[in-house]
Amino acid sequence: xxxxxxxxxxxxxxxxxxxxxxxxxxxxxxxxxxxxxxxxxxxxxxxxxxxxxxxxxxxxxxxxxxxxxxxxxxxxxxxxxxxxxxxxxxxxxxxxxxxxxxxxxxxxxxxxxxxxxxxxxxxxxxxxxxxxxxxxxxxxxxxxxxxxx
Amino acid sequence: xxxxxxxxxxxxxxxxxxxxxxxxxxxxxxxxxxxxxxxxxxxxxxxxxxxxxxxxxxxxxxxxxxxxxxxxxxxxxxxxxxxxxxxxxxxxxxxxxxxxxxxxxxxxxxxxxxxxxxxxxxxxxxxxxxxxxxxxxxxxxxxxxxxxx
Numbered sequence: 001x002x003x004x005x006x007x008x009x010x011x012x013x014x015x016x017x018x019x020x021x022x023x024x025x026x027x028x029x030x031x032x033x034x035x036x037x038x039x040x041x042x043x044x045x046x047x048x049x050x051x052x053x054x055x056x057x058x059x060x061x062x063x064x065x066x067x068x069x070x071x072x073x074x075x076x077x078x079x080x081x082x083x084x085x086x087x088x089x090x091x092x093x094x095x096x097x098x099x100x101x102x103x104x105x106x107x108x109x110x111x112x113x114x115x116x117x118x119x120x121x122x123x124x125x126x127x128x129x130x131x132x133x134x135x136x137x138x139x140x141x142x143x144x145x146x147x148x149x
Numbered sequence: 150x151x152x153x154x155x156x157x158x159x160x161x162x163x164x165x166x167x168x169x170x171x172x173x174x175x176x177x178x179x180x181x182x183x184x185x186x187x188x189x190x191x192x193x194x195x196x197x198x199x200x201x202x203x204x205x206x207x208x209x210x211x212x213x214x215x216x217x218x219x220x221x222x223x224x225x226x227x228x229x230x231x232x233x234x235x236x237x238x239x240x241x242x243x244x245x246x247x248x249x250x251x252x253x254x255x256x257x258x259x260x261x262x263x264x265x266x267x268x269x270x271x272x273x274x275x276x277x278x279x280x281x282x283x284x285x286x287x288x289x290x291x292x293x294x295x296x297x298x
Contacts, residue, residue, distance in 0.1 A: 033216070034209075034212035034213065034215065034216050035212060035215060035216065035219065036216070036219065037219065037224075037228055037230075039230070049229075050229055050230075051230070057212070058230070058231060059208065059211060059212040059215060060183075060212075062208060062211075063182075063183035063184060063206070063208040063209075063212075064183065066183065066184060066208060067182070067183050067184065067185070070184065070185065070186065075186075079186055080198075080199055081186075081188070081199075081200070081207070081239070082207060082239060083238065083239060084236065084237050084238040084239060085237045086235060086236055086237070087233065087235055088233050088234045088235070088237070089232065089233040090230070090231060090232060090233060
């Protein structure tokens with residue numbers, strides 16, 4: 001893939017990622033460190049929770065979705081990190097065996113006023129399961145390098 | 150600590166957490182799985198990035214902050230998960246050796262209209278470093294059980 005920089009991302013462009021299947025081991029391993037709520041780490045307790053079974057930490061779903069996007073290579077040359085995300089909504093539980101993929105659409109593009117070497121794009125992310133149900137959506141900002149001549 | 154339920158959280162209440170020191174190993178281990186940008190996994194590459202050295206993935210900072218809050222026990226009895234977070238802002242890099250803590254303030258409280266066993270609180274989270282600089286702020290929603298007689 002050709003290297004992409006800030007100016008290569010156009011409003012309305014859409015990208016999609018490969019898939020990743022989430023396992024019970026992954027869910028429990030992450031949650032033990034970062035989010036040890038019973039419905040993330042204990043299958044028996046999870047069964048009696050409102051979720052009716054083990055579900056992934058929402059932080060893990062978020063990070064896995066970003067990893068899927070990162071692996072497209074689209075941000076590899078230009079990423080300078082993110083100032084922030086807005087409107088994260090966890091819409092459906094992610095359960096062991098679910099297969100996730102990500103759709104991303106560029107919604108805004110703005111060169112930096114003060115720093116000519118960079119710009120900010122906004123993007124809408126949708127993390128979908130194998131039934132094409134959105135499990136997590138959010139709007140992100142990304143600081144991207146410009147390709148200077 | 151006494152068990153807390155939805156009705157025990159009052160708007161304006163503030164809570165603070167214990168601290169956690171972030172190590173280079175933690176940063177690299179997390180980022181290799183979830184966010185393998187060079188400035189999160191490669192100290193040499195990070196030195197030449199805009200950050201001037203290795204920094205933690207923002208997803209790790211978020212999850213570590215939640216873990217610190219979870220460990221207060223305040224949500225242990227009542228947590229039913231989160232519908233979403235808003236206005237995440239990564240304000241300062243988190244570097245190896247930084248010590249994080251969290252301040253949380255309840256900003257809104259609303260019983261569910263349709264389900265009498267639960268309510269939603271909104272909270273403002275601030276993740277601070279050892280210099281009391283905010284490294285990440287966000288506004289969260291939490292679904293909490295009510296204590297029914």
